[in-house]
Every structure is written in structure tokens, then in C-alpha cells.
Amino acid sequence: VEDVVETDVLVVGSGPAGSSAALFLSTLGVDNIMITKYRWTANTPRAHITNQRAMEIFRDMGIEDQVLADATPHDLCGDTVFCTSIAGEEIGRIKTWGTRPDREADYQLASPCLTVDIPQTYLEPILVRNATTRGTQSRFSTEYLSHVQDEDGVTTTARDRLTGHEYKIRSKFLIGADGARSKVAEDIGLPYEGKMDIAGSMNITFKADISQLVDHRPSVLYWVIQPGSNVGGIGTGLVRMVRPWDEWLIVWGYDINEEPPNLDDEMAKGIVRDLLGMPDLEPEITGYSLWGVNEMYATHLQKGRVFCAGDAIHRHPPSNGLGSNTSVQDSYNLAWKLAAVLRGQADASLLESYSAERAPVAKRIVTRANRSAREFIDIFEALGVVGLDGDEMAKAIEERKANTPEGAAKRAALVKAMDTKNYEFNAHGVELGQFYESNAVVSDGTRPAPTADEDLYYQMSTSPGAHIPHAWVGNNVDKRALMDLAPYSRWTLLTGVTGEAWASAAGKIADELGLPLETVVIGPGHEVTDLYYDWTKLREVEESGAVLVRPDKHVAWRSMSLPEDPESALRSALTQVLGRA
Numbered sequence: 001v002e003d004v005v006e007t008d009v010l011v012v013g014s015g016p017a018g019s020s021a022a023l024f025l026s027t028l029g030v031d032n033i034m035i036t037k038y039r040w041t042a043n044t045p046r047a048h049i050t051n052q053r054a055m056e057i058f059r060d061m062g063i064e065d066q067v068l069a070d071a072t073p074h075d076l077c078g079d080t081v082f083c084t085s086i087a088g089e090e091i092g093r094i095k096t097w098g099t100r101p102d103r104e105a106d107y108q109l110a111s112p113c114l115t116v117d118i119p120q121t122y123l124e125p126i127l128v129r130n131a132t133t134r135g136t137q138s139r140f141s142t143e144y145l146s147h148v149q150d151e152d153g154v155t156t157t158a159r160d161r162l163t164g165h166e167y168k169i170r171s172k173f174l175i176g177a178d179g180a181r182s183k184v185a186e187d188i189g190l191p192y193e194g195k196m197d198i199a200g201s202m203n204i205t206f207k208a209d210i211s212q213l214v215d216h217r218p219s220v221l222y223w224v225i226q227p228g229s230n231v232g233g234i235g236t237g238l239v240r241m242v243r244p245w246d247e248w249l250i251v252w253g254y255d256i257n258e259e260p261p262n263l264d265d266e267m268a269k270g271i272v273r274d275l276l277g278m279p280d281l282e283p284e285i286t287g288y289s290l291w292g293v294n295e296m297y298a299t300h301l302q303k304g305r306v307f308c309a310g311d312a313i314h315r316h317p318p319s320n321g322l323g324s325n326t327s328v329q330d331s332y333n334l335a336w337k338l339a340a341v342l343r344g345q346a347d348a349s350l351l352e353s354y355s356a357e358r359a360p361v362a363k364r365i366v367t368r369a370n371r372s373a374r375e376f377i378d379i380f381e382a383l384g385v386v387g388l389d390g391d392e393m394a395k396a397i398e399e400r401k402a403n404t405p406e407g408a409a410k411r412a413a414l415v416k417a418m419d420t421k422n423y424e425f426n427a428h429g430v431e432l433g434q435f436y437e438s439n440a441v442v443s444d445g446t447r448p449a450p451t452a453d454e455d456l457y458y459q460m461s462t463s464p465g466a467h468i469p470h471a472w473v474g475n476n477v478d479k480r481a482l483m484d485l486a487p488y489s490r491w492t493l494l495t496g497v498t499g500e501a502w503a504s505a506a507g508k509i510a511d512e513l514g515l516p517l518e519t520v521v522i523g524p525g526h527e528v529t530d531l532y533y534d535w536t537k538l539r540e541v542e543e544s545g546a547v548l549v550r551p552d553k554h555v556a557w558r559s560m561s562l563p564e565d566p567e568s569a570l571r572s573a574l575t576q577v578l579g580r581a
């Protein structure tokens, strides 16, 4: 007898992309198996920054509390320091991740959630636990070897790494969430642009309680500019908080064109002492590894019944903290579409929108993260240390104090250079401003109005393709975020009191198309009112108009006012988006 296991969706990988895909599928009641090569989840802290969109997704999944319970809270994230060492002198500070009061307002107005910091070693188990509790068959120590696809499905060969036993998994769809060296992506021949290993970097994790040096300037990041810090790496030396304030991760560069350093305990301790500026410290080194900085993204993300997500399609340095966030968001875009096709609610052509919508995001974040890493040069230039090393570099840094024209010029240049780092640490537009153009959106030719700077500022809009704006709605006993009214399990039509007729139209279309679709009328006398009148100002359609929200909270279509025949307007929009026209 041949060993064949059957499922609807096979997910390869249990990182942020894979474990979240499994969670979304199981939450939607889609049968799925998740296989992953190692015996457990990530064994090093890796990505930490969890931005507002990712937190909204966790909120939508009902696991926001679990993530918050294990995360370092928002208000401890952002007093980011640039210094010569942690115990040494400061070169400057910048409020990051939306913690500066003026930016905090932008962040708070845009989302019910704030950016927090959770190590991947804590986040992945939460995702895996919830996915598995909700139905995912999780198989650890199980390696993807290869697959073949035909008209009806995909047959994957997997190996149980404990027994060496190989077996087949027959699925309708396959998601390759197998990371930066994705075998699935290679097997379907995804096209890429960019390069891998453009700079050398190392991670060193260690334990040392240094509260006395940091708890008056709490941040998840302390950037160190000292001899050696302009070589390779992610811009400069980094001391990264893992747990406040006794577990840390150092990121330090090396020259990728030279022999890789022979990193051992002694060398790791030396780097820790230098960056902390504590020559007598005895840190407990818990791990170290070398890795390459990548600048590479896929320009197409799928082939037939096989899709890739996460680092498999975007590879970039940790700058801007986009890695695991974007991976979770890829899967959030894909899972509801797979569910809709599996249930016969949508034609398979809906799936083409995955590449159309997420490939531009991959390009944008890879480009932004690499640019941010390179922009540290502005600070080196301001200090006049480019090309310098050792004592000369230290002397040039010291010169910023001088009561001389050169000293004054350095101080002025530093003000400007520090400002540039907002593009890494307060890039709200990059974090939230994802706008989709595809067959899963009925465009009305509009886009969110461009802001002064589209990387720094996020513009809320209901233009089809945009994410729905955030507003607080509710009633005298209950305050809810607008996104809470449009859960992942269904389509939602938002309208106002004079748009009540949409509700019966939507009811009929939902029956006709066999689609979970609910209308929410926002206004006095209804389930929720526009508590602060914010939604009225943000919705861009008239009170009688309607905004059709997809399960992933992006606007599929909108009608500026109530047409004569709302039923046919809605039918035409939905059948177009679902590929059933």
C-alpha cells in the first residue's frame, strides 16, 4: 500500500508565514497540514517588531491578548539611542515606532493596536498552538522534498526525519513558507530580482542585566558607532533587547569579501564588552551565528496550485522591522482566497490576485529595508568618520564637541542625519499603506491621496484596494474598532442609515452566491453608531453609499451613494471580484 495522506492545503514551514497561514486556514475551518523541518519552532529570537497591521491580524484571530502577554509593551520600545557604546557617550536619540507624541497620534488614529516587540521564539509558539488547537495537523521534524502538481491537486513527498520514512501528502493547494532558502520556490522556478549575501553579519545572543544603563531610556534598539561598526552588517553595530533588560542580541558586521570570522565564545564576549563599553563584564553567551544581508524579492509568487509566502519571496535586513510582519500579512492575503476557492465561492482566477497584490509589497519592503541600512552612512558622514578606523575614528567622533567651525558643522550635519532615520523607525506609510490593484478589487480609478511623504505617512482611505480606515464605533456599553465589525470569516458591507436598503440587497446576493456577507449599518438606532463622528469623515462615500470589505479588510468595491438598483450593483461588483462574472 502506498502511503498517501490527504488534506486541502499543505503548508511547508512553521515560521511566521507558515504558522500564521495554518492559523488562518484552521480559523476558517479549512483542513490543513503544516510540516516543518525541525523539531520545534525558531531556536533564536530573530524578528521582534510586530507592527500595527500584524497586531490587527492577531486581534482578528482572537489572539491579541496572548501576543501582548508575551510582548514588551509599546511604551518601552522607543527611546532609541545612538552611542559610542551603551556605557559610553550618546550621539543622539530618536523616538521610534510611533512613540514621539506627534507621531503617536498618527499611529493611534490609524489602528486600534500599537506596535509592540515580541521575539520570534515567543511569537511562533503562540501561532502554532492556536493553529493546532483549531485543527491544523502540525508535523515537526518533517521535511519537504519535492512535489508534482496536476489539474486537481499537488502531491508532495515528505520525509519524517526521525524515522527516515518518506510518504506522500495529496493536497488541493501547497503553500511554500519555507524561508529564505525556499526549496518550494526553487521547485516552481519563481523569478527573483536582486542579490543575496551583499554584506556579512553576525548575531550574538547573551544574558547580562544592564538595567542601570538603559531603563531610564527604554528602547528595543541601541545603535553603536565605534571602530569596526562601519564594516558590513546592517548599517552600524546594534545592541537589541530581547527581554528587558537582561537578554540581548548583538548584530555586528564583517567584511563579506574576506574569510568569515572564526566566531567563538571568546570573540563573542569581546564584541559584547566593546559594544556595551564594559570591559570587565562576564556576559553569558547563549548563541552566535553568521548570516548574510540580502536584497532580493520575487516578482511572481505562485505557479498553478503552489504559492510562496514570507522570506521565500522577500529577503532583506531587519531594518524597519518588516520581516515577520510582512510574512504574516502575505498569508493573511492568501488564506481567505484559498478558502473561498475551496468552498466554491470564488473561481480559481481569484488566486491570481495573490501575486498581483503581494509582489509589489515584497519589492517595496525589500527596497526600503536595504535603503534604511545604507542610510546609516549619513551619520558616518556627519561625524566625518567614513573610511576611518581605530583611534582616528574615535578622534573624529570626539570632534563633534569642539568649539570650532568644524565642530559646529558636525553638530548641524548630525541633526539632519538623525532625521533620515525616521525612514527606518517611523515609516508609517511603509508599515500600513499597502494598496492593492488586482482582479480582486473593482477600482474606481481613485487612490488614497498622496501624503507629503508616502513612506513616512499613512493616508486612510476607502478607495478600492486600500485597507479600511480605523474608527471607533459602538454604543453606550460597547466600544469597538471598525475592523472588529468586518471579521476574517466573512465579507462585510458598511453603510449608513440612509443606506439601509443595502442590507436586503446584500442578503439576497449572499444567498444567491452562497457567500458569507453581512451588512453593518452605522448610525443611531442601529447596532453601532459612529461614536466620535470619525467614520463619517473618513468613509469618503455618502451616508447612503456602501463600502464592500474583503475578509482581509481591504476595500473590494465602493458605491458613493445608494443606486436605484443596489442589488445589481453589488452583484456585479462581487461576481467580478470572485471571478464569477
Ligand code: FDA
Pocket: 012, 013, 014, 015, 016, 017, 018, 019, 035, 036, 037, 038, 044, 045, 046, 047, 048, 049, 120, 142, 143, 144, 145, 177, 178, 179, 180, 183, 203, 289, 291, 309, 310, 311, 312, 317, 318, 319, 321, 322, 323, 324, 327
Ligand atoms: P522562516 O525562516 O521563519 O521559517 C521557515 C520555515 O520553513 C521554518 O519553520 C523551517 O523549519 C521550515 N523549512 C525550511 N525548509 C524546509 C523544508 N525543506 N521542509 C520543511 N520545512 C522547511 N528579521 C527581523 O525583522 N529582525 C531580526 O533581527 C531578524 N533576525 C534574524 C536572524 C536569523 C538568524 C534569521 C534566520 C532571520 C532573522 N530575521 C530577522 C528574519 C525573520 O526571521 C524572517 O523575516 C521571518 O522569520 C520570515 O518568516 P518565514 O516564515 O517566511 O520564514
